[in-house]
Amino acid sequence: MKRFLPCLEWAKTYNKRVLTSDLVAAVIVTIMLIPQSLAYALLAGLPPEVGLYASILPLVAYALFGTSRSLAVGPVAVVSLMTAAAAGNLAQQGSAEYLTAAIVLALLSGLILLLMGFFKLGILANFLSHPVISGFITASGIIIAASQLKHILGISANGHSLLEIGLTLAEGLGNINLNTLLLGVGTLGFLLWVRSRLNAVLIGFGLNGRLADLAAKAGPVMAVVATTAITYYWGLDDRGISVVGAIPQGLLALAIPTFDFALWQELFLAALLISVIGFVESVSVAQTLAAKRRQRIRPNQELIALGSSNVASAVSGGFPVTGGFSRSVVNFDAGAETPAAGAFTAAGILMVTLLLTPLIHFLPKATLAATIIVAVLSLVDLKSIKRTWDYSRSDFSAMMVTILVTLLVGVEAGVVSGVGLSLLLHLYRTSKPHSAIVGLVPGTQHFRNVDRHQVDTDPTVLMLRIDESLYFANARYLEDLVYDQIALRPQVKHLVLMCPAVNLIDASALESLEAINERLNDSGVSLHLSEVKGPVMDQLRRSHFLQQLTGGIFLCQYDAWRSLSKGSRQIDMDANPTAKNPGFESTP
């Protein structure tokens, strides 16, 4: 029960001191979350109040089921972009169908996460390699920033790829609204200054570091308050500055999203990608924060928690949510000690939704766009591209394909092609495994690559070390390798496959070994194995291979050498006591 409801754990020791910490953090996060929720709803192409809806019940659900003490869930940039792309494929922004699609996405992605949690499939998230995620997030950041330029310029533009956005922006360049541009660029400048300088300035004024840090993070809130006041006071909404406008006031309406099988089917892939990307992002934030306080999170329980949060978002009319980096850091820095802080934040946002929405009427969209642009700039990680290029060309190519396809085609195609390519590259990489012909380092019992070391060899014994697990992708290569090497050396009578790095022999590789054994036998060469690992040996015992094997199996390569090589056979005639003995113990 405690495993399933981690809140029972921390609730036991909850006290007044912790309550105070959580309440303070909740107030700070609430203030910060309001502009963020409105902005991400705008990014997702949804009415601003939907952002608020998505920031109430999901937080309560996470407080009940989540294992991280500091994670704050809600709308986040990348997931909002993915929502816009998926819903935009089906309906026009602003239409009822568009909103329905967003809500169904939250529900589906909630159900997918819950299923993954119940079946402990958190491991599936591992199939997203780091370069693919990193490339995807960088590309998303660029697309998001580009998509918000229209609000700064006061023109209209749309599209889900950089190309579409760029083309529609270029068309509208003649209609730039100067008032909007002034306000937008001003806000952008202010936010960038706050981000880079305010901290230092405040510390210069004698403020302590943590407070200065929090104040700097409140930049978006200051911008929202100031620009809303200016717009209201001077009536700038009549001068072409587009504002958020009237927001329906009142209670949150709970409803079960419509069940439309065709719609579910159309949104399934998008929901799956949103689930996995959201989960990976959230877990990495949660793990980073947990490590700072020596806490642990449980990834499979996190699936349940995020799944419930998304279902909660869907039934209250919201869109997909996940754990966000910036708000979680604010929550952590503001001193939140338990997930209760999230529940208090939810209460705060509920109050704002009920009472304060009229104040938001005059909030300029340009301000929200500026806060989004500044927020997503930190997602663009060009250094990681350089680092990956230096480290591995293969990882680099998966990363670049992800970035380019995401930018040029769209977010779903980007993730899918990145994952597909990294799988193929992995298979390709292991399909021609590194191997070496080895010999005995004189005076030792060690065997090393004949090309790199001065070693003893015997023309009648070929010793081949394979540095990879043997499985379907390299089974045929192994056959070719062996036949080629044997064809080059007519004197060879014994082939020893040295297997210290073989962690697995699957059924395809077993077939290949059987074929090798049989064909070598036809040409008078016996096949031996050495240094076979325990689990691999256990599995081989379940086949007929060991009975058919023309040679022996040696615990270590030196035993094979002593037993098979001519030079040493003359000295040591009682060799190979372990080979073919079914009771011997395998390595290691």
Next chain:
Amino acid sequence: MKRFLPCLEWAKTYNKRVLTSDLVAAVIVTIMLIPQSLAYALLAGLPPEVGLYASILPLVAYALFGTSRSLAVGPVAVVSLMTAAAAGNLAQQGSAEYLTAAIVLALLSGLILLLMGFFKLGILANFLSHPVISGFITASGIIIAASQLKHILGISANGHSLLEIGLTLAEGLGNINLNTLLLGVGTLGFLLWVRSRLNAVLIGFGLNGRLADLAAKAGPVMAVVATTAITYYWGLDDRGISVVGAIPQGLLALAIPTFDFALWQELFLAALLISVIGFVESVSVAQTLAAKRRQRIRPNQELIALGSSNVASAVSGGFPVTGGFSRSVVNFDAGAETPAAGAFTAAGILMVTLLLTPLIHFLPKATLAATIIVAVLSLVDLKSIKRTWDYSRSDFSAMMVTILVTLLVGVEAGVVSGVGLSLLLHLYRTSKPHSAIVGLVPGTQHFRNVDRHQVDTDPTVLMLRIDESLYFANARYLEDLVYDQIALRPQVKHLVLMCPAVNLIDASALESLEAINERLNDSGVSLHLSEVKGPVMDQLRRSHFLQQLTGGIFLCQYDAWRSLSKGSRQIDMDANPTAKNPGFESTP
């Protein structure tokens, strides 16, 4: 040039003796190939003459480009079934569109094979694991046998999955034609008897083994001649026995298939699967036969040869072809010494097509169906299912999914889901790698699993051996494993990751190692690596990881132990001369 046209190689030494051998083989194969070509055209849902067209030019193309001395190409069972499934998705059997689709499939699959050959992508075929191919061929054999029952029963039935075929067969059961049933079951019984007994009977009569074997293989030809004669003589075609009928007589018409982009797009996946399955089947036949005579084939040149054969089939109005097992074995046994035998066979079949087709008019379809059923029964390999179950549950599940999806949904879905599942299972299998905490075997320099052996350990030094390459699928697991093990042992000051089985560290795993290094440092534990392989070490040098590493890198685990463990430090104070030394040589 000789690499691209292997015929230049064998043509140099061609002489009268070889010519005689090749001619004899060609006559035998021609006789055997005629009923087979007609039967597989019937299986593919095409007019019988298309089977003949597909057995002329493709053989000439293979004779020019192929590297196997004994392979015989032409229509084969599995590929014919796949052709029927793909063409049947687009058009009604018997329509002109259906024939066009089959021809375009041959052309596309020829082009795909040629492209794969030019780019040396033969390795892609390795992604079909052995259990998937074996399961697919078994399921195809069952479907083919079921699909031919209608000809034996004299009723109509259709469908591409066992379910559809079964249902339509059940509907028609009331209309069984008794004459057809009698003829069909009689032929089936005769063919089965020939297959299992004739050989022994003939040897009993004093015939030599090889001739008896060839005579037994001529069973289908005998059945064709006998049932055609009976049908003609008694006019059985008027009594409900359906016959092949009139075949257009005359010259082979060459034509370039229509280019219809939409059609090409629709058939692309099917053509890709036909190419890969056909290639894998053909190469394995060719390799088996080549090994018997100590010859080698070149898989990438085989792609070119099979690609040309399919293009040749398409331009002469035929359907997809590949190297077939039974006819290649006949060719081999009949003494074919060079691919010229294939060219002579082509000439033989051309003559039959030009002159003898009227004789085929009264050939009953039930006879062809019986020859197909007997031929495909050998494809069903139930022992291999049992063997795979014993050896590996994971390979078994990929095999069963392939079999079940092929039987119940269809051939394309079967291959795709089998390949997809075997990829996922491979990732899953490596996503939780085997690992062991190791200790020093007293009196040696060897380190073994503490759970399996009596070994020395030090509570401040945790030595962890990872038995798998580190890459994206297991990077996060590695982090979890390390944090869990460290959390269990508060005394630990040093963690040594022992990497003798780590053949690769990709960018995702590098990120995880960096995170581990940093988080362990926060809790006062240093991270060391030992026995890092040469290529892995080379790659790590291209990152900043080695500079950030809090501990050292040891050539062998024993050095790490001497340098870090308390007990041995007191004895041996000058430990660890190699750690952190950039010039040391890595293992192995």
